[in-house]
Amino acid sequence: MNRTAIKHQLRENGLRLTRQLDQVLGGLTDSPQSAGAIFQRLRRKNIRIDRATVYRVLDRCVSLNLVLKTRFQEQTARYELDSTRHHHHLVCDGCGRVEDVIIKEEQLLKLVDRQSDFFIRRHNLEFFGDCHRCQKRHSQSH
Amino acid sequence: MNRTAIKHQLRENGLRLTRQLDQVLGGLTDSPQSAGAIFQRLRRKNIRIDRATVYRVLDRCVSLNLVLKTRFQEQTARYELDSTRHHHHLVCDGCGRVEDVIIKEEQLLKLVDRQSDFFIRRHNLEFFGDCHRCQKRHSQSH
DNA sequence: ATCGTTGCAAAGGATTTGCAGAAGA
DNA sequence: TCTTCTGCAAATCCTTTGCAACGAT
Numbered sequence: 001m002n003r004t005a006i007k008h009q010l011r012e013n014g015l016r017l018t019r020q021l022d023q024v025l026g027g028l029t030d031s032p033q034s035a036g037a038i039f040q041r042l043r044r045k046n047i048r049i050d051r052a053t054v055y056r057v058l059d060r061c062v063s064l065n066l067v068l069k070t071r072f073q074e075q076t077a078r079y080e081l082d083s084t085r086h087h088h089h090l091v092c093d094g095c096g097r098v099e100d101v102i103i104k105e106e107q108l109l110k111l112v113d114r115q116s117d118f119f120i121r122r123h124n125l126e127f128f129g130d131c132h133r134c135q136k137r138h139s140q141s142h
Numbered sequence: 143m144n145r146t147a148i149k150h151q152l153r154e155n156g157l158r159l160t161r162q163l164d165q166v167l168g169g170l171t172d173s174p175q176s177a178g179a180i181f182q183r184l185r186r187k188n189i190r191i192d193r194a195t196v197y198r199v200l201d202r203c204v205s206l207n208l209v210l211k212t213r214f215q216e217q218t219a220r221y222e223l224d225s226t227r228h229h230h231h232l233v234c235d236g237c238g239r240v241e242d243v244i245i246k247e248e249q250l251l252k253l254v255d256r257q258s259d260f261f262i263r264r265h266n267l268e269f270f271g272d273c274h275r276c277q278k279r280h281s282q283s284h
Numbered sequence: 285a286t287c288g289t290t291g292c293a294a295a296g297g298a299t300t301t302g303c304a305g306a307a308g309a
Numbered sequence: 310t311c312t313t314c315t316g317c318a319a320a321t322c323c324t325t326t327g328c329a330a331c332g333a334t
Contacts, residue, residue, distance in 0.1 A: 158309070193298095217298065
């Protein structure tokens with residue numbers, strides 16, 4: 001979903017299109033990042049905005065399913081534009097780089113469904129390790 | 143891993159067996175819970191211990207792989223005794239109840255390995271939804 | 285003009301840290 | 310005795326909230 005589509009959605013839900021909304025959406029990238037990181041990047045561009053506003057704009061977008069909120073086993077939440085394709089993340093322990101993976105998970109979900117009494121609404125799958133670059137860096141220093 | 147085995151491990155690593163360590167380990171249950179919850183439960187039992195100590199004891203155990211630290215898409219970390227069996231969690235949105243699932247994941251991991259340049263060290267898989275009890279509650283109220 | 289939105293300041297929850305004294309080994 | 314561990318208080322990080330002014334429709 002792109003910025004224009006997001007704005008359309010917001011309007012349809014009676015929410016307002018503000019300068020700050022635009023700027024926060026502009027601050028989102030293809031990689032999941034924290035509210036703090038978005039805030040600081042905007043500030044560096046001399047964009048005047050409050051931390052609380054960043055959180056509020058993100059929350060609004062999350063509750064309309066326009067932005068995805070995830071956590072990589074950190075205290076800090078991360079936000080990314082909700083793409084059309086459901087995907088999972090590979091997070092590099094070394095440099096923090098995040099890569100997307102698309103996984104065929106029907107069988108996995110069926111398996112869990114059969115094993116439990118739970119009605120599964122969402123799931124969460126992340127992988128942690130070393131990206132290609134950091135693997136090379138490691139092998140050089142040894 | 144049981145409490146005795148944990149203490150043995152700690153001793154082997156030059157760490158000390160203190161009253162507080164014992165009490166925090168005693169506060170761990172089969173379900174992943176927050177440091178705050180452990181702290182409060184100990185306090186209710188009139189056990190005198192500091193919040194910081196709870197964190198420090200848990201950290202020590204986590205770094206020796208005696209206790210598992212996880213996050214369920216919350217700001218708060220949760221801790222559980224590291225069982226011998228690698229498992230994942232089903233978390234109920236309604237009542238917060240946590241159930242374990244053991245999943246055959248070799249194929250999943252192979253798939254990801256083939257698709258990416260990452261060297262996968264750990265992964266993380268959680269499911270969220272409604273437990274059996276909360277499903278019934280839902281259908282009654284509608 | 286209405287009502288959602290913002291900035292500011294303050295509060296709140298989770299976690300960490302510095303330090304001096306307490307206590308395992 | 311030696312060094313780790315603990316309690317206490319303060320600090321830090323992430324996030325939320327109350328409120329009056331602002332601005333989009």
